[in-house]
Amino acid sequence: MKPAAFDYHAPTTIDEALDLLAAHGDDARVLAGGQSLVPLMAVRLSRTEHLVDLNTIPALAEIGSANGSLSVGSMVRQRTIEHDPTIAATVPLLARATPWIGHFQIRNQGTVGGSLAHADPAAEYPAVALALDAQMEIRSAGQTRTVTAENFFEGLFSTCIEAGELLTAITFPTRQPGEGFAINEVARRHGDFALVGTAARVAVDNQGAVTSSAIAMFGVGTTPQRVTATEQALIGADQDADLNAIAQISSTELAPFDDLHASASYRKRVGAVTVRRALTDAIEEARDG
Amino acid sequence: MADVQMPPAVPVSVRVNGTARSGEVEARKTLADFLRDDCGLTGTHLACEHGACGACTVLVDGQAVRSCLLFAVQCQTREVVTVEGLTVDPETLTPVQQAFQDCHGLQCGFCTPGFVVSVTAFLADNPDPTEEEIRIGLSGNLCRCTGYQGIYAAVRQAAAELRGSK
Numbered sequence: 011m012k013p014a015a016f017d018y019h020a021p022t023t024i025d026e027a028l029d030l031l032a033a034h035g036d037d038a039r040v041l042a043g044g045q046s047l048v049p050l051m052a053v054r055l056s057r058t059e060h061l062v063d064l065n066t067i068p069a070l071a072e073i074g075s076a077n078g079s080l081s082v083g084s085m086v087r088q089r090t091i092e093h094d095p096t097i098a099a100t101v102p103l104l105a106r107a108t109p110w111i112g113h114f115q116i117r118n119q120g121t122v123g124g125s126l127a128h129a130d131p132a133a134e135y136p137a138v139a140l141a142l143d144a145q146m147e148i149r150s151a152g153q154t155r156t157v158t159a160e161n162f163f164e165g166l167f168s169t170c171i172e173a174g175e176l177l178t179a180i181t182f183p184t185r186q187p188g189e190g191f192a193i194n195e196v197a198r199r200h201g202d203f204a205l206v207g208t209a210a211r212v213a214v215d216n217q218g219a220v221t222s223s224a225i226a227m228f229g230v231g232t233t234p235q236r237v238t239a240t241e242q243a244l245i246g247a248d249q250d251a252d253l254n255a256i257a258q259i260s261s262t263e264l265a266p267f268d269d270l271h272a273s274a275s276y277r278k279r280v281g282a283v284t285v286r287r288a289l290t291d292a293i294e295e296a297r298d299g
Numbered sequence: 300m301a302d303v304q305m306p307p308a309v310p311v312s313v314r315v316n317g318t319a320r321s322g323e324v325e326a327r328k329t330l331a332d333f334l335r336d337d338c339g340l341t342g343t344h345l346a347c348e349h350g351a352c353g354a355c356t357v358l359v360d361g362q363a364v365r366s367c368l369l370f371a372v373q374c375q376t377r378e379v380v381t382v383e384g385l386t387v388d389p390e391t392l393t394p395v396q397q398a399f400q401d402c403h404g405l406q407c408g409f410c411t412p413g414f415v416v417s418v419t420a421f422l423a424d425n426p427d428p429t430e431e432e433i434r435i436g437l438s439g440n441l442c443r444c445t446g447y448q449g450i451y452a453a454v455r456q457a458a459a460e461l462r463g464s465k
Contacts, residue, residue: 017306018370048350048369049349061326089362114436115356115439118364119368
């Protein structure tokens with residue numbers, strides 16, 4: 011349970027980190043909060059020649075708002091997101107997802123960018139990013155590109171970040187009038203990875219009927235997944251709509267896998283329950299204004 | 300045997316329980332191992348060594364973290380408090396430690412330092428937790444004796460004691 015040896019680098023600026031990543035390419039890995047990477051290094055599922063620590067770069071831990079969006083630096087701690095009143099008011103789904111992550115000791119050190127870049131299919135933040143159409147700012151030495159959450163997650167623990175690149179910030183659209191947000195998941199114990207879960211955004215019109223939605227499920231495959239047929243069926247849903255029947259559609263859109271923790275059919279059935287619960291809460295909030 | 304090339308040591312200087320501690324360690328050395336091997340502070344226990352059990356919990360800049368998931372070199376400018384440093388006087392117990400003793404909040408005792416540090420931080424954040432909040436708050440620490448009822452009772456007593464003393 012001891013990591014393999016590595017050379018440790020503690021850059022203090024983003025440019026310095028990018029130069030290190032450019033110099034070492036595939037031989038370098040970045041260290042964010044370390045709450046997933048360090049366990050993988052301890053059990054030797056991951057090893058690297060060069061470890062580039064991002065914890066010494068203050069510029070990566072900034073939060074800024076502009077023009078209907080909130081930019082969150084990749085090294086902002088989950089603890090900060092959980093307790094920040096601005097985030098709770100402007101990107102409520104991100105704030106509400108946070109207490110579901112691990113345990114408070116993990117969230118004290120874990121970061122938003124680390125969780126997204128690690129891309130665990132059962133993790134909360136990737137589904138939140140997908141539900142909110144978050145924009146990922148990815149930098150390399152001399153270049154910056156922006157990728158939508160939809161194109162960011164490529165597979166199991168895999169994203170579009172290339173060697174030499176760094177996820178520097180994530181931009182979330184801020185809450186608009188008539189929107190509601192909710193997250194729901196089922197896990198064996200609090201803090202365990204979800205067996206299955208749902209993050210949802212809905213918007214309603216003046217009569218309380220749904221005009222648009224984004225329903226992102228996690229724990230259902232190699233990446234978080236939008237259930238678009240369910241989203242379509244939800245359009246126009248008013249007070250009399252049968253949310254349970256609409257949520258059931260999600261089970262036809264998923265192809266989850268069996269594993270030690272739950273069977274595929276369990277994930278489909280319970281997944282639909284998390285969809286119903288998340289939609290019920292999100293729609294209620296949207297109708298309340 | 301062929302020459303084994305040892306990785307270079309890096310200088311580390313950390314404030315632990317109010318005292319500056321320094322040494323030369325490999326970059327891969329965790330804070331937990333640095334505390335135990337280099338500082339002689341064996342109150343911090345290691346069980347799983349990959350962040351699952353919470354036995355190695357310490358305070359870094361006042362916040363509870365798993366010391367097996369931080370490298371010692373990452374703590375250069377940070378203030379670490381271990382279970383040994385919760386009280387100034389080793390003969391006295393904090394309200395949390397006293398509650399663990401009063402409520403039979405330990406059996407074999409191996410997980411206890413991690414629980415005591417976690418509960419200390421948890422009650423600083425949430426001085427009047429509900430029963431459910433206590434269970435969620437302690438979900439990151441495992442007791443293999445499964446003596447959780449005594450631990451929950453200790454949290455309730457410590458919370459009341461700490462609120463009363465304010």
